[in-house]
Amino acid sequence: MAYIYPFRGYRYNVAKVKDLNNVVTQPYDKIEAADQERYYQTSEYNIVRLILNKGENGKDRYEAAAEYLEKWLAEGVLVQDEEPSFYAYWQEYEVEGEKKVRKGFVGMGRLEGEETVKAHENTLDAPKEDRLKLMRATEANFGHIFMLYSDEEQRVINLLDEAVKDLEPVTEVYDEDGNLHRLWQISEQAVLAAIQEEMRDKVLYIADGHHRYQTAVNFRNECLARGWKSIGAEGFENRLMTFVNINDPGISILATHRLVHSLADFDLKKLLAVAEEDFIIKKFDTTAELYQELDESQNKQHTIGLKSRKDPCYYSLTLKDTSIMESLVPDHSKAWRELDVVILHKLILEKYLGIDERALAENRNIDYIRYRDKALELLESDVKEYQAAFLLNPTPIEALQKIADAGERMPQKSTDFYPKLLTGLVITKLNIQK
16 A cells, blocks of 8 residues: 655745756756756755765765755755645656656655565665765755556546646746746645545556665664654655656656677677577668667567667667577566567677676666667767667556566666656655654
8 A cells, every 4th residue: 555645845945046947956866977067056056965965165975965955944945835735746848749748746655565666677786875875964855756656547637637726836947958847735635635545555666766765765774773763744754756647648758778888899790690590680771761660660579779880871670589588588577578678688788799787787888878869979979989879669668567566677777757857846854753
């Protein structure tokens, strides 16, 4: 059972911070060094100083973040809402020429086991340790965990739509891609109770935020071991989450493409020769032809695009027979074996090119890029001596649900939900009795 709670969120005080566009950011794990610097320069109150501090005034990044948080609370830069609330969160965006609206709501969700909260990706130790140090120092939740739930009748969204129809948003901001993010505060007791009741029987699926979720579990366990008590909705037994209906037509998943580098003996001809046994290989003269092949194969065939730095042509590789995957990874479910990203990782990268799971975990030979145009552009640039680009179709959301239900984990960067949930719209300070 999913226990979801309204909470008294902290939000930026518009009397102190005139333009909220200058203080919100992408999730911490999407912030590169250049982004961090840009956010630092945008505003002295940008939330990057809390989620990804550089380390200042002789303090490490975690101590400095905690100092900023306490200072902003004391100065009224961040103020707490008076009433427990859910926060309706709409994201209006455009992807591949189509305008969409993704609807969700922000609340505190109980940290639960895998029977209620299901993951689909593995986590790495370094990011979890980083986030745990920040949580220890600040005792706060900044970034949201993106949770999916199933509600074919749209009952929760209907409740939210009705609740906000006569309300003005408390926040309206744009992200770097021009997507509009709108937040409404919902405090009416009857509506809060109805949403809680509708969510009670839901199974939750982590869309984004696997490291943050596991970090929250680790922090909770530490607190319990110390004999501390979790107080109310803002206690350490719960975590800041945004809940989105998996049946929402506003959901978009983008593909994440792979750029290969630093292989000592990469040879396109040898790769194509060995791949010919398992794949139907087609050759194209233009990107448009390759893109059409990928688009037409989506959800029908397992087709992967290939471009080598030293070859002017483009190639598609379509798996001839999925039984090869059964012999290659027999201990996994059919749904897992037949993911395009698994076929790429296990058959092409690992079997053909020798890039195994350890190399992937250590980021030795692969970089990940969101857009296929960008991947091909970087392949030919001097940014890095990339050797090849592998282009994928997006992972279907139905596959995520099947694999999570089976207790399996996809390879990293298998799903890219777009747009991301912004950090800084609403946060929470944990209520702990020590």
